[in-house]
Amino acid sequence: MTESLDAPRLAAWRAYIEASQRLFTRLEEDLRADSALSFADYHVLVLLSEAPGQRLRMGELASRLVFSPSRLTYQISTMRRRGLVAREACPDDRRGSEAVLTAAGLLALREAAPHHLRSVRAHLMDDLDDAEVACLTRIFERLGRRLRADRDASTPHPDN
Structure with missing residues (x-):
């Protein structure tokens, strides 16, 4: 049987879980209220904006987001319908695909970033x-x- 945590480690674990969940929820609520973007939308937009050519292979993006391939496919599909990203075949390997930041996605990120930064600072x-x-x-x-x-x-x- 696994040894239980001592009192200080148990307190740290519980404080981390509760505070991190509350923080994530608050940041998500603020982001949605200010920009209509989810936290996942925002994170995708940030990663694509920082990538060379504002594009990333789907596998690399899934790894960086810590998403399963199916979760990333769903995420990118919903963002595509809103015009925030495009999905294109990889230039060097036609079997793979890349998520590409659109002009509308970059604009959404630029508009959301100051509000999100304010929320991160405040909370x-x-x-x-x-x-x-x-x-x-x-x-x-x-x-x-x-x-x-x-x-x-x-x-x-x-x-x-």
């Missing part, structure tokens, strides 16, 4: 001092690296 960043920001960054970068490595180690490779 998280303005409460933290520099040491706390540095600590959170170290913690979540380390966890992210480990979780990506765990995922990569458990993903079957085609040549295995």
Whole structure:
């Protein structure tokens, strides 16, 4: 049987779960109210805006969003219908496809970004001092690296 968490770790775990859920919900509510974009819409738009040529292969985008391929397909389809992104065949590999940021998607991102930044500051960043920001960054970068490595180690490779 797995050993239970000691009281401080249990308290940290519960505080993290409750606060992160409340934070995500609040950021999502603010984003929708200010821009009619969901958090997932916004994240897709940000990643595409930062990518070379404002396009990413669907597999790379799914990996960066931590979405399953079917969830990404659904997400991109709904955003396509709203004119925020396009889906195109990959120029180098016609079997693959890419999500491409449209002019309307870039405009939606530019209009939403100041409101979203204000929400992030108000509900998280303005409460933290520099040491706390540095600590959170170290913690979540380390966890992210480990979780990506765990995922990569458990993903079957085609040549295995």
